[in-house]
Amino acid sequence: MSIRKECVAMLLAGGQGSRLYALTSKIAKPAVPFGGKYRIIDFPLSNCVNSDIDTVGILTQYEPLELNNYIGNGQPWDLDRSFGGVHILSPYQAKQGSTWYKGTANAIYQNISFIKKYDPKYVLILSGDHIYKMDYAKMLYAHKQTGADCTIAAIEVPLKEASRFGVLNVNPDYSIYEFEEKPKQPKSNLASMGIYIFSADKLYKYLDEDAEKENTSNDFGKDILPSMLAAGEKMFAYRFKGYWKDVGTIDSLYEANMDLLGADPEFNIADTDWRIHSRNPIAPPHYVGEHGELKNSIVSLGCSINGKVIDSVLSNNVVIKKGAEVRSSVIFSGTVIESGAVVENSIIDEGVVIGKHAKVGGNTDGGKKIAVVGRNYRVADKGVIAAGEIVE
Amino acid sequence: MNALGIIFSNIHDSNVPELTSNRTMAAIPFGGRYRLIDFVLSSMVNSGITHVGCITNRNYRSLMDHVGSGKEWDLARKNGGFVLLPPFGEIDSTSLYSTRLEALKTVLGFITRSNEEYIILADANSVFNINFNDLLKHHVAVGAEITLLYVNKPASEISGTNNAILKMDGEGIIKELAIDPRMNGRVNIYGNIVVMKRNMLVSLVSDAIAHGRKHFLNDVIGKNVSRHRVAAYEHKGYYQEISSLKRYYDANLGLLDPATRQALFGTAEIYTQIKDSAPTKYGDNAIVKNSLISDGCVIEGEVYNSVLSRGVKISRGTVVRNCILMKGTITGENVSLNAVIADKGVVIRDRRCLSGADNFPIYIPKETVV
Numbered sequence A: 001m002s003i004r005k006e007c008v009a010m011l012l013a014g015g016q017g018s019r020l021y022a023l024t025s026k027i028a029k030p031a032v033p034f035g036g037k038y039r040i041i042d043f044p045l046s047n048c049v050n051s052d053i054d055t056v057g058i059l060t061q062y063e064p065l066e067l068n069n070y071i072g073n074g075q076p077w078d079l080d081r082s083f084g085g086v087h088i089l090s091p092y093q094a095k096q097g098s099t100w101y102k103g104t105a106n107a108i109y110q111n112i113s114f115i116k117k118y119d120p121k122y123v124l125i126l127s128g129d130h131i132y133k134m135d136y137a138k139m140l141y142a143h144k145q146t147g148a149d150c151t152i153a154a155i156e157v158p159l160k161e162a163s164r165f166g167v168l169n170v171n172p173d174y175s176i177y178e179f180e181e182k183p184k185q186p187k188s189n190l191a192s193m194g195i196y197i198f199s200a201d202k203l204y205k206y207l208d209e210d211a212e213k214e215n216t217s218n219d220f221g222k223d224i225l226p227s228m229l230a231a232g233e234k235m236f237a238y239r240f241k242g243y244w245k246d247v248g249t250i251d252s253l254y255e256a257n258m259d260l261l262g263a264d265p266e267f268n269i270a271d272t273d274w275r276i277h278s279r280n281p282i283a284p285p286h287y288v289g290e291h292g293e294l295k296n297s298i299v300s301l302g303c304s305i306n307g308k309v310i311d312s313v314l315s316n317n318v319v320i321k322k323g324a325e326v327r328s329s330v331i332f333s334g335t336v337i338e339s340g341a342v343v344e345n346s347i348i349d350e351g352v353v354i355g356k357h358a359k360v361g362g363n364t365d366g367g368k369k370i371a372v373v374g375r376n377y378r379v380a381d382k383g384v385i386a387a388g389e390i391v392e
Numbered sequence B: 001m002n003a004l005g006i007i008f009s010n011i012h013d014s015n016v017p018e019l020t021s022n023r024t025m026a027a028i029p030f031g032g033r034y035r036l037i038d039f040v041l042s043s044m045v046n047s048g049i050t051h052v053g054c055i056t057n058r059n060y061r062s063l064m065d066h067v068g069s070g071k072e073w074d075l076a077r078k079n080g081g082f083v084l085l086p087p088f089g090e091i092d093s094t095s096l097y098s099t100r101l102e103a104l105k106t107v108l109g110f111i112t113r114s115n116e117e118y119i120i121l122a123d124a125n126s127v128f129n130i131n132f133n134d135l136l137k138h139h140v141a142v143g144a145e146i147t148l149l150y151v152n153k154p155a156s157e158i159s160g161t162n163n164a165i166l167k168m169d170g171e172g173i174i175k176e177l178a179i180d181p182r183m184n185g186r187v188n189i190y191g192n193i194v195v196m197k198r199n200m201l202v203s204l205v206s207d208a209i210a211h212g213r214k215h216f217l218n219d220v221i222g223k224n225v226s227r228h229r230v231a232a233y234e235h236k237g238y239y240q241e242i243s244s245l246k247r248y249y250d251a252n253l254g255l256l257d258p259a260t261r262q263a264l265f266g267t268a269e270i271y272t273q274i275k276d277s278a279p280t281k282y283g284d285n286a287i288v289k290n291s292l293i294s295d296g297c298v299i300e301g302e303v304y305n306s307v308l309s310r311g312v313k314i315s316r317g318t319v320v321r322n323c324i325l326m327k328g329t330i331t332g333e334n335v336s337l338n339a340v341i342a343d344k345g346v347v348i349r350d351r352r353c354l355s356g357a358d359n360f361p362i363y364i365p366k367e368t369v370v
Helices: A018-024 A042-050 A065-071 A104-109 A112-117 A136-146 A159-164 A200-212 A220-230 A250-258 B036-046 B061-067 B100-106 B108-113 B132-141 B198-210 B216-224 B245-254 B258-265
Strands: A007-012 A055-059 A085-089 A122-127 A130-132 A150-156 A166-170 A176-181 A190-199 A235-239 A244-246 A286-288 A293-295 A297-299 A308-310 A325-327 A342-344 A346-348 A371-373 B003-008 B051-055 B081-085 B118-123 B126-128 B146-154 B164-168 B174-179 B186-197 B230-234 B239-241 B280-282 B287-289 B291-293 B302-304 B319-321 B336-338 B340-342 B353-355 B362-364
Touching: A007 A042, A007 A104, A007 A136, A018 A250, A018 A371, A042 A122, A042 A130, A065 A085, A104 A112, A104 A122, A104 A200, A104 A220, A112 A200, A122 A136, A122 A200, A130 A190, A136 A150, A136 A190, A136 A235, A150 A166, A150 A220, A176 A220, A176 A235, A190 A200, A190 A220, A190 A235, A200 A220, A220 A235, A244 A250, A250 A346, A293 A297, A297 A308, A342 A346, B003 B036, B003 B100, B036 B051, B036 B061, B036 B118, B036 B126, B061 B081, B100 B108, B100 B198, B100 B216, B108 B198, B118 B132, B118 B198, B126 B186, B132 B146, B132 B186, B132 B230, B146 B164, B174 B216, B174 B230, B186 B198, B186 B239, B198 B216, B239 B245, B245 B340, B287 B291, B291 B302, B336 B340, B353 B362
Parallel strands: A007 A055, A007 A122, A055 A085, A150 A235, A293 A308, A308 A325, A325 A342, A346 A371, B003 B051, B003 B118, B051 B081, B146 B230, B287 B302, B302 B319, B319 B336, B336 B353, B340 B362
Antiparallel strands: A122 A190, A130 A244, A150 A190, A166 A176, A166 A190, A286 B291, A297 B280, B118 B186, B126 B239, B146 B186, B164 B174, B164 B186
């Protein structure tokens, strides 16, 4: 058994995800369900395992209980290892006092000793709010080939959307000469995906320096990357081509779910060459009754469907009663849609009951607005939740 | 529950030769995502049994693949856990064991070295969800030395051989145990599950071997009902013995009834191997009625009254009725299937039309291309 790891991954999973509103009032964003049986964190974790990275620190802070429970010992991802494996890293009390994670860089800084235990050459920084399939081994190879101190994964986005991202201005060889965090007038459409590989020594150096500074927000995008660039370190962009979606908002989470549908989906979740692993429920196969009608939908284990389900994504153990209709919606685990209820353009969280003949969501004149019903909420019989409304 | 579990994985293989040509009884797929061993193993785990030995004889590789270390059942333990007991060919023996008694003889060391007070012996040829604590409670309450679990059912539903029919006195103590007698009306049929003290089993087996006996049920228990206090415990819940291909077919389709599913899955969880398939995907032309569908299927055609395992593909224009399609069955376009049992990995080419009958389903062997 090797005594050091070439690359250790650190997964930032502590953010509140406040733009997911009701969906993250009790759970951290990476634990939000996605694509039926999955949760957002399954994607970076599966990417790690499929890229032969077997040591992952998960930095948690906001509402970690469900996330901790979901990760457990990491067995569903084959990350229950004797050396390495998955580790939940929460803020802790130290001799010189204790602080919460003050920013992304500070979260890593407080856990440097975790990384050093494995004495890695490289550290991969990931965030827990993106849906994508990516071979980090290829990115690591590029990092070694260019001899970079830091490599940032980047994707081309439409120029008008670039101002929502950290934008990388690069030379023809993809070396970075400028880094702009959410610029008003982007000069390039190459957006940072929030995935970084650092040569470990450089990471330690800049984290140490950042910790000494007074005027810093302890953030990778705002502080660490700009100061490395300013100091003339070798920084390269690694261009990623493929599906990648930040699911930090209700709209983007909804869109990403819809991207799974269709005969030739934008994002193929059933890719057997790049399997997405997850903690599976203990439930029988799903049942479709005499009145069940399913079109262009994804259905998970344990569901019982006796109504209409069209253009929708259903997590485990969802019950759709006779005469109920679900259109263009995402339904999380254990939710019951009673008979005669109509759900359209909505995200319904876990354990919700939509009463008989209730109406949730719908169409609006000015574009699609997604209705959200929070965890364990009960919509009364004949109750109405308007399009775009968020209840919890 | 302070009991050692022993599962016989293969005793009834000959009842369903089609399904056991490549695997042992315990590894027969059932109910879409399960194998027969899942039911007995989950029942044991849910009853608090943490040490289970599984006796195998032939064709047990797919069973090993399925159970693995036992982690899905929480039986990957340092102490106890799941122990596969492959055949132990002794130096002077020329053949593997052929009876239950001979099988027990070869694992007597394992049983002796265990330290649980009781032992439960169970076969993997039936589908049920039983809390063995109730069985043990009954065993203790009636002061029995041995307790057999039975189900009461019409003789007409019984098929296969080696069925033990029990006759009890007013207290539920067995007075007679008959193998395959002439039957009519309702009978009490032994459910192939027995509990006793572990050291009692050890002495019964050692004694039977010393006297050159051959059959556990008949020679060890049946002939001793007057000598020992042998009680009977009735299991009133769901219990389906897979004693023929027809029974297998009926039991699978029986799960389409919600009350049956509730009876089997509603009381305690049934664990199984996890494969990380994606959820099932329905296309624009899918029509599915009264069917059980596992993960990883792609459905673009029509499915009625059927049970589909993981990764089954139903292409456009294809109509499937009253079928059991095991893992990875692929149907081409405009296929018509009725009353078919397709074993793992069967491929049905475009426009093929196969129809069995309710009382005679067609069986397509593993990995056949039709």
